[in-house]
Amino acid sequence: MESLDLMTKIVSLCKRRGFIFQSSEIYGGLKSCYDYGPLGVELKRNIAAEWWRSMVYKREDVVGIDASIMMHPKVWQTSGHLSGFSDPLVDCLNCKERFRADKAPKVAAGTSVTFKKGGKANGDALTGAVPAHGYVCPVCGSPQLSDERQFNLMFRTNMGPVDPLSEFVRDAHGKDMTREEFRTKLDEAVRSTAVYLRPETAQAMFVQFLNVQQSQSMKIPFGIAQTGKSFRNEIVTEHFIFRSCEFEQMEMEFFIEPGTQNEWLKYWCDERMNWYANFANKKEDFMLRRHDSDELAHYSDDCYDIEYRYPWGWGELEGVASRTDYDLSRHAEASGVKLSYFDQQKVDPATGKPGWRYTPYVIEPAAGLTRTVLCFLLDAYSEEKGVDHEGKEKTRVVLKLHPRLAPVKAAVLPLVKKDGQPEKARAIVAELRRHGLNVSYDEQQSIGKRYAKHDEIGTPFCITIDPETITSDTVTIRDRDSATQVRVPTAKAIEIVRERLESLA
Ligand SMILES: [Zn+2]
Numbered sequence: 001m002e003s004l005d006l007m008t009k010i011v012s013l014c015k016r017r018g019f020i021f022q023s024s025e026i027y028g029g030l031k032s033c034y035d036y037g038p039l040g041v042e043l044k045r046n047i048a049a050e051w052w053r054s055m056v057y058k059r060e061d062v063v064g065i066d067a068s069i070m071m072h073p074k075v076w077q078t079s080g081h082l083s084g085f086s087d088p089l090v091d092c093l094n095c096k097e098r099f100r101a102d103k104a105p106k107v108a109a110g111t112s113v114t115f116k117k118g119g120k121a122n123g124d125a126l127t128g129a130v131p132a133h134g135y136v137c138p139v140c141g142s143p144q145l146s147d148e149r150q151f152n153l154m155f156r157t158n159m160g161p162v163d164p165l166s167e168f169v170r171d172a173h174g175k176d177m178t179r180e181e182f183r184t185k186l187d188e189a190v191r192s193t194a195v196y197l198r199p200e201t202a203q204a205m206f207v208q209f210l211n212v213q214q215s216q217s218m219k220i221p222f223g224i225a226q227t228g229k230s231f232r233n234e235i236v237t238e239h240f241i242f243r244s245c246e247f248e249q250m251e252m253e254f255f256i257e258p259g260t261q262n263e264w265l266k267y268w269c270d271e272r273m274n275w276y277a278n279f280a281n282k283k284e285d286f287m288l289r290r291h292d293s294d295e296l297a298h299y300s301d302d303c304y305d306i307e308y309r310y311p312w313g314w315g316e317l318e319g320v321a322s323r324t325d326y327d328l329s330r331h332a333e334a335s336g337v338k339l340s341y342f343d344q345q346k347v348d349p350a351t352g353k354p355g356w357r358y359t360p361y362v363i364e365p366a367a368g369l370t371r372t373v374l375c376f377l378l379d380a381y382s383e384e385k386g387v388d389h390e391g392k393e394k395t396r397v398v399l400k401l402h403p404r405l406a407p408v409k410a411a412v413l414p415l416v417k418k419d420g421q422p423e424k425a426r427a428i429v430a431e432l433r434r435h436g437l438n439v440s441y442d443e444q445q446s447i448g449k450r451y452a453k454h455d456e457i458g459t460p461f462c463i464t465i466d467p468e469t470i471t472s473d474t475v476t477i478r479d480r481d482s483a484t485q486v487r488v489p490t491a492k493a494i495e496i497v498r499e500r501l502e503s504l505a
Helices: 005-017 038-057 073-079 162-174 180-193 202-207 209-215 260-277 324-336 369-380 419-435 447-455 467-472 489-501
Strands: 020-022 035-036 062-064 084-089 096-099 110-117 126-129 150-151 156-158 194-196 222-231 247-257 286-290 302-310 313-322 342-345 356-357 361-368 380-388 393-399 411-414 437-439 462-463 473-481 485-489
Touching: 005 062, 005 162, 005 369, 005 380, 005 447, 020 313, 035 038, 035 473, 038 062, 038 222, 038 247, 038 260, 038 369, 062 209, 084 180, 126 356, 150 286, 156 222, 156 247, 162 180, 202 209, 202 222, 202 247, 202 324, 202 361, 247 260, 247 369, 260 313, 286 313, 302 324, 302 369, 313 324, 356 369, 361 369, 361 485, 369 380, 393 447, 411 419, 419 437, 419 462, 419 489, 462 489, 467 473, 473 489, 485 489
Parallel strands: 062 222, 411 437, 411 462
Antiparallel strands: 020 035, 084 096, 084 150, 110 126, 156 194, 222 247, 247 361, 286 302, 302 313, 313 361, 342 356, 380 393, 462 473, 473 485
C-alpha cells in the first residue's frame, strides 16, 4: 500500500464510519479542529482507559488527578512557558506563507536559488541569494523572508467581568503616546487579567505534588498520572490529528530519589514500549530514539522519544524525559512553598546524618492520546484480497484493532427480521451489556454487508442468529481477523467474547 495513500484511506474511513469528523464542517471547518464521532470517542476512551489501567490501577506507586485546564498565570511564568514557549515565526515576502523558521528547508547561506514570483507556477522566474539564516520558504523556495519573531504558543483569554481592551481604550483615548508606549500599556492591560489554556498537563502534577503526597501518604518513588486536553496555538498544523491546536495527553510524573534517574528512565522506556507492543500489530513500527545532547530541553538530563513509523516517516508518539528536580525547584522558589520530601530511612549524603530531605527528581512518560488514536488506526488498517460468495474478486478492509481498543466488542446479527430471530439477538445483546461490554445490535442490510461493516470498524466478533438458533439454541461466532465462523451453543458464544477480552486485560 502506497503510504500516503494509506493516510487518505484512514481519513476517509474515519468520516464514513463515524470515527472522526472535521469540526464545524457545515461552516467549512475550523483549522486543525476535529470531532470524535460515535466510534472515535469509544476508541479514544478505550486507549485512555488502557493507559490508566497500566499506569494507575495495576500499580501501588501511581495515583491519578484531574486538574483544571486554567491555572494561575504564575505557573506558566515559573515553568518558562510564558517567556520561552514560543516558535520562531517567519513570513515569506514572496508568496505570503507563514511558517516556522526551525522547520524550514535548510539551504547554505550565500547559495543562489531560483523561485517563481508570488509562488505561482506560471510566475516569472526570480533568483536570489540565501541570507545568513540559512533557510528558504517551504512553499515557494524564496529566500526573501521577514525577520524571525517569537510567537507564544499558549492560548490566552481573560478571566473576570472586565474586558481589558475596553478599559485600555477608555484610558488611552485622547492621550499622546508613542507606538512603543501604546504597545507596552496595551500589553500590561491584557496581561493583568490574562489566564492561559494549559499547553501541557504536567505542571499540575508538580504544583499539586505536596497535596497528593501528603493526602495519600505516598512514599518515594511514586507517580501522579493525568489524562486531559492541552492547547497549543501551533503555526503549522499537519497530518490530520497528528498536530492540532487542541489535543489530549496522557502524562505521568514519577518522583524519585536524586541519583536514581538513569535506572528509572530505562524502566519507564521499557514499560512504555511494552505497552505499545501489547496493542500493536506491527511492533517494528515503534522505536525508541535517544535525544542528542543538543536536542535536550534545558530542564532535562536525558530523554528518549518513542517514535512511530507514520506514512510520512518516523515521528514522535511519546517522550520519556528525565526532568531532574527542575520543575519542583522552580515552583518551590517562586511560590515559597517547600516542595521537598523527607526520607527518615536514608542518610543525608551532605551531612552523613540519618534522615534526608531532598527535592525529588522526576521521570516523565508523556504520551499524546490523540496521536495514539492515529497510530493505532494506521497500525490496524489492512486490506485483504479474496473472493466473495459469488466468486468475484474483492478487497476486504479490516481494522485489526486490539479487541480491548475496538469501539464495538461484538455485533449481534439476526439473519432475518422475523421468526423470533430479533428477539433472540436482543437477549444476547442484553446479556453482553450486562457484563459491561459495548455491543451492537444490527439488523440492517445483507449479512455480507454487515460483516464488511464490522470488519471495517474493527469489531472483533460477529454473532449471527439463524433458523438453527431457534431450534437448537446455537449461534455462529465469526472471528474478524480470520473471517472464519464456528457454530457453538449461545451461552458458549457469550463466554468466548467475555473470556477473550478478559484474557487480554
Ligand atoms: Zn514563499
